[in-house]
Amino acid sequence: MLNIADTLHRWCREARPFALATVVDVTGSAPLPIGTSVAVDADGNAVGSISGGCVEAAVYELCRQVLRDRGAPQRAWFGYSDDDAFAVGLTCGGELDVLVRRIDPATEPHLGAALDDIVQGRPTAVAQVVDGRHDLLGRMVCVLADGTASYGTLDGGPTDRAVTAQAGALLRSGRTARVELGGDADTCPDRLSVLVHVAATRPRLMIFGAVDFAAALSQAGRFLGYGVTVCDARPVFATEARFPHADEVVVDWPHRYLEHTEVDARTAVCVLTHDAKFDIPLLRLALDLPVGYVGAMGSRRTHEQRLRLLREQGMSDGLIDRLHSPIGLDLGAHTPEETAVSIVAEIIASTNLGSGLPLSRRTGPIHRAMPPSPGAADALPTLEGTAARV
Structure with missing residues (x-):
C-alpha cells in the first residue's frame, strides 16, 4: 500500500471509492514483497503494480468486479504454470496471495488520516487484517510512532490492544511484515493474521572520517535511501x-557525537579513519549500542591492533564479534567508489541475513520470503480461473 500512498491520499481527500489489491503472502521467487498494492477507482484509473506486469490484467479485472459488486473482500492466488505462464502465471516461479477489498473513504476516514501522516513523513503503521474473522477482513488500525492507536478500531478491546502492540513493535524496527495473533482470551480472543504496513523514517548511515572513501560511501548510502551523516573532528x-x-556534516569528536545522537536497530556505523585515537573510543561505544551494523576500515594489521586495544580496555569478545573489520565484502575493490559498493553490499547482506555469495553458487529461491500462513488460502473466496498451479 505504501508504494501508492500519494495517490491513495489524493483519492481519500476527494472521497473517491476504490478497490485496493494487496500482496498479503509471497512464496518463492516473487518479484515484489508483501504489502505491495494496486488500486483501481470507479472510473477505471489504476495505480501501482504487484508483479512487474505478469498478473496485472487479472488483478485489474478483479478490482473492477469488487467495486461493482460492493461485496465482501476477495482473495486471488497467482502461481507459476508452464501452460499459462505468460497469461496469468508468474514466470519468475513465485506465488502471490492477493487480497482485494473495496474502500470508501467517506466511511473509513481513519485511512485518509493515516495516509496524511504518511505523506507528511510521520512514522506510521497501518495494520490490516488479512485472515481470520470475516467481519474483520480488510479492516485497518493505524498506529503512530509512539505506539498509540490513532485511527480505526477492530473490537474496541483486547484485539485492538494486541494489534496495536505488534504494529508498534514493527514500526520501531522499520519493517513491514505479516504477523499471527490470537487464541488467547486475555490478549486476542480470535485468531487473526495481520499485515502491518510500516512507513518509518529513513534508516541512518553514520560515516566517521571525512576521507575520500566517505564521499563515495555517502553517495551510495543516499542512493539506497539512508539518511547520511558524515562526522569528523577536523573542520578543514x-x-x-x-x-x-x-x-x-558534523564537526565533532566521533565518540562524543555518537553518544548524543539517536540510533536504532536500522542504523549502520562505518568507521573510516583507521586512527586509534578516533577509532577506539568510537568503537567501544558503537559496539555497545543497539545499532544494526558496525564496520571499520583498515588493513589486517590495523585490525589486529584494533582488537588488541579494545580487549585491553575491557571489551568482551561477544561485543567485539559484532565488528565487521576489515570493512566490506571481497569484491576486489580499489577505487573509493568500488570500496563504497563493497561496504554497502556488506551492510545489505548483514541487514537481510544474506550470505554474500554469488547467486550462481547458492541453491533455493533467489528471493527469501515468509512461508505461507496455514489456512490462509481458505479464508476468502478464490477468484475462479486465476489460480495457476504447478
Missing part, C-alpha cells in the same frame, strides 16, 4: 562542499 575536512550527498 568535514565540509558540506566535500560531501554534497550527505544529509548532515
Whole structure:
C-alpha cells in the first residue's frame, strides 16, 4: 500500500471509492514483497503494480468486479504454470496471495488520516487484517510512532490492544511484515493474521572520517535511501562542499557525537579513519549500542591492533564479534567508489541475513520470503480461473 500512498491520499481527500489489491503472502521467487498494492477507482484509473506486469490484467479485472459488486473482500492466488505462464502465471516461479477489498473513504476516514501522516513523513503503521474473522477482513488500525492507536478500531478491546502492540513493535524496527495473533482470551480472543504496513523514517548511515572513501560511501548510502551523516573532528575536512550527498556534516569528536545522537536497530556505523585515537573510543561505544551494523576500515594489521586495544580496555569478545573489520565484502575493490559498493553490499547482506555469495553458487529461491500462513488460502473466496498451479 505504501508504494501508492500519494495517490491513495489524493483519492481519500476527494472521497473517491476504490478497490485496493494487496500482496498479503509471497512464496518463492516473487518479484515484489508483501504489502505491495494496486488500486483501481470507479472510473477505471489504476495505480501501482504487484508483479512487474505478469498478473496485472487479472488483478485489474478483479478490482473492477469488487467495486461493482460492493461485496465482501476477495482473495486471488497467482502461481507459476508452464501452460499459462505468460497469461496469468508468474514466470519468475513465485506465488502471490492477493487480497482485494473495496474502500470508501467517506466511511473509513481513519485511512485518509493515516495516509496524511504518511505523506507528511510521520512514522506510521497501518495494520490490516488479512485472515481470520470475516467481519474483520480488510479492516485497518493505524498506529503512530509512539505506539498509540490513532485511527480505526477492530473490537474496541483486547484485539485492538494486541494489534496495536505488534504494529508498534514493527514500526520501531522499520519493517513491514505479516504477523499471527490470537487464541488467547486475555490478549486476542480470535485468531487473526495481520499485515502491518510500516512507513518509518529513513534508516541512518553514520560515516566517521571525512576521507575520500566517505564521499563515495555517502553517495551510495543516499542512493539506497539512508539518511547520511558524515562526522569528523577536523573542520578543514568535514565540509558540506566535500560531501554534497550527505544529509548532515558534523564537526565533532566521533565518540562524543555518537553518544548524543539517536540510533536504532536500522542504523549502520562505518568507521573510516583507521586512527586509534578516533577509532577506539568510537568503537567501544558503537559496539555497545543497539545499532544494526558496525564496520571499520583498515588493513589486517590495523585490525589486529584494533582488537588488541579494545580487549585491553575491557571489551568482551561477544561485543567485539559484532565488528565487521576489515570493512566490506571481497569484491576486489580499489577505487573509493568500488570500496563504497563493497561496504554497502556488506551492510545489505548483514541487514537481510544474506550470505554474500554469488547467486550462481547458492541453491533455493533467489528471493527469501515468509512461508505461507496455514489456512490462509481458505479464508476468502478464490477468484475462479486465476489460480495457476504447478
